[in-house]
Amino acid sequence: MRKKIELLVLLLALAGIYTVSRNLEKYVQSDQVKSEQERKMDLVVIDSGHGGSDPGKVGINEVLEKDINLKISKQVEKELKNKGYQVVMTREKDQMLAGETSGNSKIQDMKARVDLINEKAPGLAVSIHQNSYHEEEIHGAQVFYYSHSAEGHTAAKLMQQALLGADSENTRQEKANDTYYLLRRTQVPTIIVECGFLSNQQEAELLAGKDYQKKIAKAIATGIDEYLRNAADGT
Template identity: 45%
Template sequence: MRKYRMELIMACLLLISFYFLSRQAAAVSVWMNSEEVEKKENVIVLDPGHGGSDPGMIGIDGLEEKNINLSVTLLLKEKLEEKGYTVVLTREEDKGLYDESAQNKKAQDLQRRIALIDETAPALTVSIHQNSYHDPAVKGPQVFYYETSPEGKELAVVLQERLNVMLEVERPREIKGNTSYYLLKRSKSILVIAECGFLTNPEEAELLQTKEYQEKVAAALAEGIHSYLQKR
């Protein structure tokens, strides 16, 4: 009988120990998961479009899109890092993400951008571009999102509003849904394309080449990104 009591007490102690250990493990698991979520929410991918042998849009006087994309992106990176975000760039210099021996450099470049974005699994991605149109009177920034993505649309709305206000756009453009752009279709995370202006408009093309205006564009995008993530 005494032996039975001892076994019963030991069993109870084991059960109590198991209960507290389980609660401690669960707490550690929750803490780790929260840390992982916080880390993910703090990471942003910036994609300066084109690069290398791909100049992107050609504007007035042979103005190439790729260089403006990179300049704006580097400024935006600085502003986001000042706000405490971790920023990953798809390119940091005038190079494409392709092998020189590739038969289709453009396709390989886009595939590698998507692979980098998916591997990073950021809170969001913004691809920086410049626009063009046959009518030189058309101007103004415009943000594109994947048509069936409510998160992408929400981000696009915030960025468009910040660009329109902070750049003092006379005739504000509206966001535009799209289902054909490769990056929008293939990205597993939230991704929008920010067309900062039209290189075919004389006034805007001149502005986009200045450090002062590029700073304004970067500031507007940084404010929009921060606002969006704070709401989430």
């Protein structure tokens, strides 16, 4: 009788472990669930980070991240359209996606960005940002992707390589992340491109200039194009 009880307890424990693992698998897979058949592979969503009352980082040269994000995003849009892609911008002027006076406007803004990306179901979503660090010498563009997204990793790797077109001496590598809201909540491959460090004097000056903005936008568009072409070819 005792052995039967022990066996029953063991079976229940195994069943519990199986259920938890299945639920965990479902959770991980549910973060980015749209297949290529469900996505518009000729469509790209470009998310210009921050805006309105949310300036983002403030550069060592007093430039605002939100302004640089928008300028680079518009250049990326232009480059992609020249390549034949459809482009949806999360914002096209200096504004938040949520009402400035609404409660928790930052949270509502992020939710609105995620909702737009999920609704449009693009082949890829790219969020444009600028970085900052307390050590001024740190510099270089870097790409972030969701830890549990194989396609996001592929896109980030290709993008990191493409960014060498703007700065051939950049040694930064793409980086996984499982905490950024935008990466966790979007249902399509999404990457965040940190174009450089506004806390670095030289890089901040470059990022504030039209020539470098065009240069890095071209590199970003190249990375997007390469990812979507490879996806279309099944490679």
